[in-house]
Amino acid sequence: MTDATSTRRGADFDLFGFLARFAPLIFLLVLMAGFAIMEPKFLAPINLFNVLRQVSIYGLLAIGMTFVILTAGIDLSIGSLLAFAGLVAAAVSKGGLSNRFTVGEGQDDAGYAWYLAALTAIAVGMIGGYLQGFAITRLKVPPFVVTLGGMSAFRGAALLFADGGPISGFEPNFVWWGQGKVGPIPIPVIVFLVFAILAHVVLRYTRYGRQVYAVGGNVEAARLSGLNVRSVVTSVYVIMGFFAGLGAFVLSARLNSAEAVAGTGYELTVIASVVIGGTSLFGGVGTIFGTVIGTILIGVLLNGLVLLKVSSYIQQIIIGVIIVLAVAFDTFAKSRRRRV
């Protein structure tokens, strides 16, 4: 009978499903093994931590992007928003906005503490995200268009704000968040992993997490099940903004400088990380675990290519091809799901 067959099918070991689930991890391990054989230095702990440190900013953004893509949305504005948030925060830490716009005065050294800078960066990011979420849910403009607009607008805002060039030289407590270490582990890596765990808990174990998956899985069904679709969709862009702000703070700390061109092109790498990690651009499918693996995978790839002295131009080509292949795989997996 129908029901019996479907039950049997469900109980069968599904090789394809298994591969789809662990493909990113398997690919990562294969890649690491390959690089290790070609270049033994690759596996040195210092290099591995280096990889993690390099990807931690991407990783923070990718966590936010996972929420967005789970609702079948996209955010292209993150690099620009990051630059803008970083500049505002840097200005705050250097003595406030008034100082910056006081013509002819030398900046006094009485800046604000690092945590005010961090809060500022995060607040700017969240406000930027909220504005975009508002445009998407209330003005009903597709996320692609809204955030394409945001990509340009926030970059413009950053350039306007940075009229006097980059803002550099922060207090040591600020810089620690980018350059410090606990034991051998760089602080940005710790920030990344802590927020990854937090985000995993939110998506996997909370009501809100369920709602994100539901809205991404089927908007109409979510609405008819009594979910507040608008607020869920808006919220993911606010969360994305939170991570853009946090990323801006950590990046500024690491470079000990904030500048208007920061974060250029980050959206592509971040979206690649999320998609490679198995999150479907169609929404409703994906995990933070996958995103972490996807992020590390991109980092390993870039790092390994550098060690092998592959030109950065070729690296860009490779990232581009991988993004397309990952989406092709996703589309294939979706059509398979539908056939079952």
Next chain:
Amino acid sequence: MTEPLLRMKGISKRFPGVLALDNVDFEVGPGEIHALLGENGAGKSTLLKILSGAQKPDAGAITLGGEEISLSHPHDAQLRGIVTIYQEFTLAPNMTICENVFIGREPGAGGFVNWRKMAAETRALTHRIGLDLNPMTLVRDLSVAEQQMVEIARALSMKSRIIVMDEPTSALSASEVEKLVRIVRDLKAQGLSIIFVTHRLEEVMEICDRYTVLRDGKLAGGGAVAETNIDGIIRMMVGREVTALFAHREAPTLGPVVLAVEGLTRRGDAQDPHATVLDDVSLHVRAGEILGLAGLVGAGRTETARAIFGADPFDAGRVTIDGKPVAIRSPQDAIRHGIGLVPEDRKQQALFLSLAIRTNMSVASLGQLERFGIFVDEAKERKLIEEYKRMLNIRMASPEQLVANLSGGNQQKVVLARWLALRPRVLIVDEPTRGIDVGAKVEVHNLLFEMARSGIAVIAISSELPEVLAVSDRIVTLREGRVTGEILRDQADQEKLMAMMTLGASRAA
């Protein structure tokens, strides 16, 4: 029997973990209307896909007109004159009728389209099936029935010998079905063979010459329709006696009026010519009662349900619960007031196909499963799922299974469980048994009875009159957005209902 036009012999097809077709023979004679029947999952779709060239069989041979053929691509099948019209149409809505009919085969020369010729030929084809429409009309401006005619015209334009129709009547109103039946008979008279896949056995008895029944991927039987009856076919389909088919329940005990709607009005959308207007719709339903809502497609049944549930806005009218007026502007409002809706399109409007059964079932009642304000209490959730799995007899391997892997009947039970978990006062079910097999239909009916017995006020919408008559205690009919009548089940029969739905006559008790 004469030499068959189409003969499929020993067809087998295996998918991972399931043998979808097991050595099936299928024959269709020339000029014959042949019903292909079976419960969901019996193998009908797979057989159709093989016949249309979308899938290749693992074993078996296909002969057409005595000649052995191989169909490895949909294009092969079309060239051989086998054209399939799927349940979900494959028309391009933003193109004209004639472009759709001749898509990919436009008449003309040198890469240019000869529009005049294309329009003239389209007109000739549509006249052949009694459709009088300007070939330059955009398909999106057509009704569902008219779009189906365009599909048929396209099939004819391919010089087809066999037209396969997958559930052609499921989206049509009764008068449209009649028209389709006339067309199908015409085509038969012109020498074409039609393969008809349907769940509506009355139609089989009325239209078809012969039938074939599949069960669990095997041939269960077949023969001339004239030599059997509906019960015989159902027995063959389910392999058991279905005694309770479309049975009534005992006289219900009715409580006070729970939901009342007065003067519900929704003006049409100027942008959308098909928008159905709700015009002064008033109705009520009591605790423990099942109110049937009957009408032809487009009569405003679904629109009434969606307006009550807050899924669509309405311009005027009042909804009261227990006599107190309530403001319902969104599904959230409706749910807060104890109203639930099982929407008509399970896959598009109810299910999260990419998610597990667990999430699908608990999505509306997460509020009750809350822990520490934000977390989902998964132990409680498991208990809830276990409870409804038993209560509704849902056949599933585990709550983590994707809901997409369940049969239609079990999917519908998951949706019902989602609402029952909310303990609604009023549950509106729109086409609760659409696309699910006979056995599961009976189960869903019994579930509706049980819900009513437990005191829920149920509003049931169905396009199938036998179903409306079976489940309802009282029936309200609609036509063109207006209430045209109300009748108690004991006094109603199909003819009376049909008259109320089409003529708007008899405002009975």
